[in-house]
Amino acid sequence: MARWAAGHGPWAGFLARRAVRLAVSLGVLVTASFGMIHLVPGDPVRAALGPTADPALVAARQHALGLDRPLPEQLWAFLTGLARGRLGESITTEMPVAQIIADRLPATVEIAVPAFLAIMLVGIPLGMAAAVLTRDGRRRRGELAFTSITGLIGAIPEFLLAVGLVALFAVAVPVLPVASRGGPSSYVLPIVALAAVPAVVLARIVRVETLKVLGEDYLRTARAKLLPARLLYLRHALPNLLTSSLTLGGLLFTSLIAGTVLIENVFAWPGLGTTIVQAITQKDYPLVQGVVLVYGTAALLITFAVDVAVAVADPRSTIRGS
Known part of the structure; x- marks a missing residue:
């Protein structure tokens, strides 16, 4: 691998190393x-079916799930099934886990992706604007208001924020639906609950990074040339913020995966978040195993994509340092 990468240039080496990782x-x-199933104390089938379940039924479910076979055979069956897109069967519903995930995954994607876009489209411009308006010690009150408000919002746990949104916009002032996946209005509260805290956290960090960039000599020279604000901030400042913004954006998107578990349960959203909580409650370990695998794979693929995006934005330092 190293010899092949060396013969195909730095980009090939970078991608090869990331692919191996x-x-x-x-x-x-x-x-x-x-x-996961084998580390759980006791028999997962007995735990799911209950202590009063017929032993014959328990034995039949164990045989159907392959849990009565030796561990190496179970591992081989799991890997070969995974290669064919099979994740086993749910203990409680006897449905294929892959089918359950396929049915629930779109609902999670429909709030996670818009929430991520909202984070980036709000956090980056807000942070840059706050830096521009408060640079060189200007507008002390504006800086205090920005740091105070964003700090307060950023300190609110996502679960508590979701409950507060429900209390305000679905109970006190009933203008938005509180639960289920219905029309466009049903997406508003879950997306806001997912995006609000990460957006203000991103804005605070972008402000600090923008202040550093605005203090560089080349920005001072560009400002002295009286360049239009559009050229000064979008062409000269923004590209130098992309590396840190993309890296943090990837981390925030990964955190959204965990955040959907809480948010979906607050809003009774029929996605993977509610699915995994129900599966844990029902001790449906094959389903828990499948959802965890999907969540983990998504996080790893997002990290890989962010690494590549950062390398594209800043190829010299990223590829050389990898």
Whole structure:
């Protein structure tokens, strides 16, 4: 691998190293998700069906799930099934786990992706605007208001924020639906609950990074030339913020995956978040295993994509330092 990468240039080496890291991480994730059922104390089938379940029924479900076979055979069956897109069957519903995930995944994507776009489209411009308006010690009151408001919002747990939005916009002033996946208005509260805290956190960090960039000599020279604000901030300042913004954006998008679990349960959203909580409650470990595998794979792929995007934005320092 190293010899091949060396012969195909720095980009090939960078992508090869990242691909190897991704493959190793996926291997660890698959192994951990397989071991989940076997690390749970007791019999997962008995736990799911209850202590009064007929022993014959328990034995039949164990046989159907392959849990009565030796561990190496179970691992091989899991890996071969995974290669064919099969994740086993749910203990409680006896439906294929892959089918359940396929049915629920779109609902999660429909709020996670818009929330991420809202974070980037609000956080970056807001942080840049706050830096421009308060640079060189200007507008002290505006700086205090910005840091106070964003600090207050950023300190609110997402679960508590979601409950507050429900109380305000669905109970006190009933203008938006509180639960289920209906028309366009039903998307507003879940997306706001997911995006509000990360957006203000991103804005605070972007403000600090923008202030550093605005203090660079080349920005001072461009400002002395009386360049239009559009050229000064979008052409000269923004490109130098892309690396840190993309890196933080990827981390925030990864955190949205975990955030959907809480938010979906507050708003009774029929996505993977509510699915995994129900599966844990019902002790449906094959379903928990499948959802965890999907969440983990999504996080690893997002990290890989962010690494590549950062390398495209700043190829010299990123590829050389990788």
